[in-house]
Amino acid sequence: MKTKAAVAWKSGAPLTIEEVELSGPREGEVLVEIKATGICHTDYYTLSGADPEGIFPAILGHEGAGVVVDVGPGVKSLKKDDHVIPLYTPECRQCKFCLSQKTNLCQAIRSTQGKGLMPDGSSRFSIDGKPIFHYMGTSTFSNYIVVPEIALAKIRSDAPFDKVCYIGCGVTTGVGAVLFTAKVEAGANVVVFGLGGIGLNVIQAAKMVGADKIIGIDLNPEREAIARKFGMTHFVNPKNVDNVVDTIIQLTDGGADYSFECIGNTTTMRQALECCHKGWGQSIIIGVAAAGQEIATRPFQLVTGRVWKGSAFGGARGRTDVPKIVDWYMEGKLNIDDLITHKLALDDINQGFDLMKSGESIRSVVMY
Ligand code: NAD
């Protein structure tokens, strides 16, 4: 079949809208019509050329929601018309990683996914017979996609696609990092570096669990108002203080119980660790840093009890946790609507990247 998609031909170049050939679902695979997709900073990171796994030409996008159109042989858990969210972190429930119950990083299809291919080693997308690569196993910048059954979360059918697509990455990443990775407790002091599409979800989850001080750090002064609306109690603009770490330590009487780095900058990653409380403070890295970047700190920071952790997709097990997060949104426990600042047609998808780079948008959602 044919599908309309935004194709990234090479790094740094705008996406172009193309008619792409899509071959149908094979054993264990599902054809999905994507109804809406968010644009995450990670899409921009890969498009910029800084991602060591970035392959071109590819169809980017990993924050979608849609409807099952057809299923391949052997698919048991999904049927036509089911509503789904594609998962860049699948959940096979059979691999060593899934069975460990210690991580959400299912590895069942990770190696082919990182090469832009389906699990059988081929691409389903092509133009004039030349393959176009998949991205993060999802490629939600295409109206139709083929994905393995294990990479789809079935969600309730009354959830609006243009909102819950954001649960495909940003909401789950931020909320999950608080609930599943850090397990923040009521009364904790929390610091969030970067108040964008991820950091604001960290803030709303910190408020949800009853955190005491919630300190937000951002260079963009426009982020203060929306972050306060979501639960931030104190705002620090690094441009206005001599030393960000000292400022946080003073505000929290010794340091944060939990900090979250939601930028992808190795300098702020170090600050996020070093602003944590001696003896127990935990810093969670969410931001994705470019190829070749390394983090540094004095080992004494760890010897004296601070903990450095990372979180991918918020530590969420997609098929299990994503439907619950959709329920929380539908029950009014999570605010997604106010974070979706722009809606675009696929033809205007490049504007979504411009809005992100200029700091004007929190999340842009593309509607098919
Ligand atoms: P975003 O562009 O919406 O937000 C980034 C925010 O950081 C902006 O508000 C910006 O003003 C601020 N910022 C930039 N540089 C800063 C600095 N030096 N000091 C203070 N603030 C600064 O991005 P996003 O979509 O929220 O993504 C944030 C990061 O998280 C990216 O690196 C993205 O790749 C990563 N990410 C990781 C996961 C994961 O599973 N680990 C999931 C999604 C996104």
Ligand code: AHE
């Ligand atoms: N290809 C990148 C990996 C970047 C990365 O860490 N991705 C996150 C999701 S970001 C979503 O917006 C992730 O899930 N990582 C775990 C994994 O297995 O990729 C690089 O830098 O190499």
Ligand code: ZN
């Ligand atoms: Zn993302």
